Amino acid sequence: MSERLRLYSYWRSSAAYRVRIGLNLKGLSYETVPVHLVRDGGEQHTPQFRAANPQGLVPVLVHGSRTFRQSMAILEYLDETWPSPPLLPGVARERARVRALAQAVACEIHPLNNLRVLQHLENALGLDADARSQWVRHWIGEGFAAIEAMLAEHPSTGRFCEGDTPSLADCCLIPQVYNARRFKLDMAPYPTIERIEAECLALPAFDAARPENQPDAA
Amino acid sequence: MSERLRLYSYWRSSAAYRVRIGLNLKGLSYETVPVHLVRDGGEQHTPQFRAANPQGLVPVLVHGSRTFRQSMAILEYLDETWPSPPLLPGVARERARVRALAQAVACEIHPLNNLRVLQHLENALGLDADARSQWVRHWIGEGFAAIEAMLAEHPSTGRFCEGDTPSLADCCLIPQVYNARRFKLDMAPYPTIERIEAECLALPAFDAARPENQPDAA
Structure with a gap:
């Protein structure tokens, strides 16, 4: 290897x-x-x-x-x-939770906001910069509301998305928060996401x- | 269990x-x-x-x-x-290929075309039915062109996306083809996808x- x-x-x-x-x-x-x-x-x-x-x-x-x-x-x-x-926990049901959180970013939020989609909104649909930013904030906001609920509801949320070590879910979530800030989304409604972001960014790997x-x- | x-x-x-x-x-x-x-x-x-x-x-x-x-x-x-x-092959690099094909559907195509996005295009951006169908066909077409290349280029593509047994990739691909047909996408440019669809739908599980x-x- x-x-x-x-x-x-x-x-x-x-x-x-x-x-x-x-x-x-x-x-x-x-x-x-x-x-x-x-x-x-x-x-x-x-x-x-x-x-x-x-x-x-x-x-x-x-x-x-x-x-x-x-x-x-x-x-x-x-x-x-x-x-x-490990990036995934040892138990199948916990792995499923980590993957679901990762996919809540990678299948529900990011695909709507990546460069090729923003270019299509501009070139094919004629959306200006403000309208494109509003589009981005709409989908991140909707996605983060769900993720915040999924994190806040669950006893295995710890320092990180799952327990006290970073996982695949954190690998996906933190870059999405970077994007949210870039597009000036108000993060106040997502305190658990913000707390986990701070934990992650304190680590040299992040x-x-x-x-x-x-x-x-x- | x-x-x-x-x-x-x-x-x-x-x-x-x-x-x-x-x-x-x-x-x-x-x-x-x-x-x-x-x-x-x-x-x-x-x-x-x-x-x-x-x-x-x-x-x-x-x-x-x-x-x-x-x-x-x-x-x-x-x-x-x-x-x-199994829905995934036994070797890590093959599992990665199957997951990447599944994600080429689940992270690049479907998120742009699901119901909540079509409702947003209608209600927030005022796109009519024709413009919405065109949006759907655009993203499925772009995604299928990439998947067709990924399937056609690779020696481990078999009767199904990976070898001769159905996998996670087929579980994701076939429903996307159903959507493509529903929105009247011309499937002629994607002969490998069409061939695999026919193999899959011949199985009782599909x-x-x-x-x-x-x-x-x-």
Whole structure:
């Protein structure tokens, strides 16, 4: 398992941010290959990058000669390949809760707000910057209300989303909070999410993964 | 593991359809609890249903006294709890591929086209039925082009998305094809997806899970 790890990443991509956290939590060193999602129409659309990922999306993780796509699938692969420290709990029902929280971000919030959707809202539907920001805040707000309830209701919420160690759920949640702040969502209605964010960002693994700490940060 | 299984479902929900396939592939009997997503403003918004899922989304699986949310998390839970026949391959890199294909549907296509998004496009942005259908076809088309490439490029694509047995990826893909047909997307550019759809629907587990075969079908 000593094959080289390379991460196709963009500093502000919240899906790439998830994987950076996971790599850091596992203590794995990796090379960042920056993919500029905006400059020159977006490097994710070049034939070279499409060969690595026909979806035209970051992140992509290359491990030795193998290519991995989709951030949650990559995080599960990291967890299976380097099991310690674990990103998922040991019990099936708890794993299901962690995955459901991760998917509450990755299947319900982020897909509505990523770059290609905002570009489509602008170019195909003619929405201006204000209307696009309102769209983003609408979906993050709705999603966070549900996640706040899922965290607040449950006895196994601890310092982190599940218990007292960071998991796949935290890897997904914290980058989404970054996006929420970028689009100026009022976080006051989500105190549990804010508390967990503070816990996470105090850890070096999360701090080093922040957008502003990336080599390609603007 | 003989506790009762109850699935909160809506016949036409493609996320619920995924879980129905998984339950059938495992040979598990379950009770369908219909949640009508349209009638009376949507039963998913009632306080009773929100107590089961603060996200206001189907499916929800109840196993004994435990509640599970998010279709992919539920399918992984089924796979861990009833391992045979498996929904994921035995090797980490193959599991990653299957999860990435599932997420190419569940994180990139379906979130943009589900009911709450179409309602928002209508009510907040004033898009008419034609414009909404065009939106749906745009995202399914873009997503299917990527999935078609991911399937066509890879030597482990077999009768199904991964090899010759159905997996988590097929559980997600087939309901998305149902949606594509419902919104009259031309499937000709996606021959591998169409071929796999035909293989899947020939299996009783997929056939019994079809929307039109549900007790709450209109």
